[in-house]
Amino acid sequence: MRYIDVSSPGGPDVMRVVDGPLPLVRAGEVLVKVEAVGINRPDVAQRQGSYPPPKDASPVMGLEVAGTVAAVGEGVQDFAIGDKVCGLANGGGYAEYCLLPVGQTLPWPKGYDAIKAAAVPETFFTVWANLFQMAGVTEGETVLIHGGTSGIGTTAIQLAKAFGADVFTTAGSADKCAACEKLGAKRAINYKNEDFAAVIKAETDGKGVDVILDMIGAAYFEKNIASLAKDGCLSIIAFLGGAVAEKVNLGPIMVKRLTVTGSTMRPRTAEEKRAIRDDLLSEVWPLLEQGTVAPVIHAVLPFEQVAEAHRQMEESNHIGKIVLTLQG
Known part of the structure; x- marks a missing residue:
């Protein structure tokens, strides 16, 4: 798969698209073929070297993705291969494939595409x-x-x-x-x-x-x-x-x-994140599907333009989310 590598801490231009192996799906996880990725401030901080990932998380940046389930780990019953999902990743989102803990995975809100779905989880x-x-x-x-x-x-x-x-x-x-x-x-x-x-x-x-x-x-x-x-x-x-x-x-x-x-989201336990996920499904997903609330999307850029996406984030002129797309 292709993924975004950071050669060393620095500005947006330290990021490069490189090739590497697919992550191995473990029990309680789903492997997602990524179609869109949300850009967030913690990604910028990680690229700059001030927000290191947890020891058990992927070193690749990216905290929210949307795409199609490509594989499911042992014990996963809520999702199946081919399901359209989005979710909060512990890392690894800037890639063609990303692992999501099942307790941090949600179906796309009805009527959503990958770009809108990827703009939801982290915020x-x-x-x-x-x-x-x-x-x-x-x-x-x-x-x-x-x-x-x-x-x-x-x-x-x-x-x-x-x-x-x-x-x-x-x-x-x-x-x-x-x-x-x-x-x-x-x-x-x-x-x-x-x-x-x-x-x-x-x-x-x-x-x-x-x-x-x-x-x-x-x-x-x-x-x-x-x-x-x-x-x-x-x-x-x-x-x-x-x-x-x-x-x-x-x-x-x-x-x-x-x-x-x-609080900060990354150090929260899997159980805490699952509780947030469950609340979102019951209390917020209906609002998204009704159009009462919706992600505001400022820009959609190709995966290869990740440096430009980070520049836009750092310039702070955006209104809403910046999203990378891997579709087409």
């Missing part, structure tokens, strides 16, 4: 786990989502709105803010010329929001705390603005009884 797993399982977003609450036009952001806006929350978000241009509001955000805040904490205070009559989904980290920490209502929750999923917050006043956390939590 929907992440948003469901952090916004709904951990932060407990419920109908009638208010949510602030940073990075509203990222793959995570476009997913979070739609899901929070679909489950009855009022959504605020941040983005870096007027066009991006307009895209967020079209997806269902009540108010999109241009962080380049507006103070999001001040806007949230004004929009909520000083109360603040119930939940914040944050991928910025240290640079936003104090303003996030200021923007939360009593008993609010700050859920941190990345550190694009730094991981170390210095000289932080912890008083508001105590006074407002706040919860600060965070």
Whole structure:
């Protein structure tokens, strides 16, 4: 099979298409003939050398794929050869064949093709786990989502709105803010010329929001705390603005009884990922099939243009997902 190899940590041009053996399917896994691959920030970090894969995972990049089941491992009963599936990989997605643990594998939503299906798993797993399982977003609450036009952001806006929350978000241009509001955000805040904490205070009559989904980290920490209502929750999923917050006043956390939590998907156990998968099948797949929510796709590029896909990710001008296709 062909796969994307990284010769050494570096920029997008260190990636090359090379030939290698097919992965061997093990018990509890399905081997997928890949038709499309989603690009994600962790892929960029892995290419740069700052996000190494777990010891038992494929060293090849790629965390979400869609395609056709080519083989099934011992004990697999939910899927058969020829089924159209997508899923969250532990690695190995940038390849013509990829292994998926059966507990992280889902059927394509009805009416979806490979490109749309490949744009779902990583962001929907992440948003469901952090916004709904951990932060407990419920109908009638208010949510602030940073990075509203990222793959995570476009997913979070739609899901929070679909489950009855009022959504605020941040983005870096007027066009991006307009895209967020079209997806269902009540108010999109241009962080380049507006103070999001001040806007949230004004929009909520000083109360603040119930939940914040944050991928910025240290640079936003104090303003996030200021923007939360009593008993609010700050859920941190990345550190694009730094991981170390210095000289932080912890008083508001105590006074407002706040919860600060965070997670990353890759180290979660197979059982934890299966629980997220099961929730997605029961709670979110119907919404995808009804068209209530949908992945936002910015660009679709041929597999061989993986370097260009990573450049687009790093430039951060995209709205939604960037997908590689192996079809034709």
